[in-house]
Amino acid sequence: MNKEKIHIEYQMKGSANMIWRVIGTPQGLSTWFADRVETTGKTYDFYWGKNESRRATLVAQRMGVYVRFKWEDEDQHCYFEMRITYNEMVMQHALEITDFADVDEIDDTKELWNSQIEQLRRTTGM
Numbered sequence: 001m002n003k004e005k006i007h008i009e010y011q012m013k014g015s016a017n018m019i020w021r022v023i024g025t026p027q028g029l030s031t032w033f034a035d036r037v038e039t040t041g042k043t044y045d046f047y048w049g050k051n052e053s054r055r056a057t058l059v060a061q062r063m064g065v066y067v068r069f070k071w072e073d074e075d076q077h078c079y080f081e082m083r084i085t086y087n088e089m090v091m092q093h094a095l096e097i098t099d100f101a102d103v104d105e106i107d108d109t110k111e112l113w114n115s116q117i118e119q120l121r122r123t124t125g126m
Helices: 016-023 103-124
Strands: 003-012 036-040 043-048 052-062 066-071 080-087 092-102
Touching (some): 003 103
């Protein structure tokens, strides 16, 4: 089944540097995205609970701007990206998420991101 691209934008209260620390570092990702994050070079191992884990490769990064990962068990064209943007109209930073999901799983994927971002906000105050 072909996957559809999803784009979600979240307004954030923090500075670009604060947001970068939670999306661009293993320590930051382990505060909201996964329970534990380990890296070896460009390979990231994400762990949730006692038994769940997934491996991703960091395929692109621009320090302070975005990170793009590809899950090792996903199609070649699929990735997930977290990008910091600035909206001058509201004078606030945003965290833009790009991900891919099967058509029948789009709502579930969006809900998972909403939950993850809520966790990010609770743990950081952003």
